[in-house]
Amino acid sequence: AVVSTQSTGTQFVESDADEELLFNFSFTGSVKLKGIIVVGGGEDTSPAHLKVFKNSAPMTFDDAGRCADQEFDLQDDKDAVLEYQTRVAKFNNCESLTLYFDRNFGADETRICYIGLRGEYTEAQKRGVVICNYESAPQLKDHKTGAKDM
Numbered sequence: 588a589v590v591s592t593q594s595t596g597t598q599f600v601e602s603d604a605d606e607e608l609l610f611n612f613s614f615t616g617s618v619k620l621k622g623i624i625v626v627g628g629g630e631d632t633s634p635a636h637l638k639v640f641k642n643s644a645p646m647t648f649d650d651a652g653r654c655a656d657q658e659f660d661l662q663d664d665k666d667a668v669l670e671y672q673t674r675v676a677k678f679n680n681c682e683s684l685t686l687y688f689d690r691n692f693g694a695d696e697t698r699i700c701y702i703g704l705r706g707e708y709t710e711a712q713k714r715g716v717v718i719c720n721y722e723s724a725p726q727l728k729d730h731k732t733g734a735k736d737m
Contacts, residue, residue, distance in 0.1 A: 620678035628698025634688040
């Protein structure tokens with residue numbers, strides 16, 4: 588698995604036609620994202636740039652051209668040592684996350700061996716149905732007005 592607890596280096600995701608890769612994540616609760624770790628495949632196939640989008644509907648490559656919530660210039664890191672710090676205030680209350688890798692270090696394809704997301708998870712609060720009675724035709728006798736009864 589590319590998104591896992593540790594990098595093995597034996598499994599990877601590789602782009603097919605060009606150097607772009609797009610990952611859509613949906614969380615079952617709310618996440619405060621603090622950092623992202625990316626391990627590439629080396630030999631110029633590692634991603635060089637990352638755009639991060641918060642709470643966007645599942646995106647396509649056509650959607651990825653819009654302004655990102657945060658961008659990173661990445662380094663070739665085979666040992667998962669580098670962690671890219673997000674603006675925590677911006678990535679508070681994440682319910683979904685999209686990572687768009689738009690270029691690499693010169694190869695025709697981009698290869699990613701590991702993506703690590705660091706943050707805090709909070710279970711989603713289920714909002715129940717509120718049952719209320721609304722008065723659609725108020726009756727004057729039901730309200731104290733201070734005026735004499737008519």
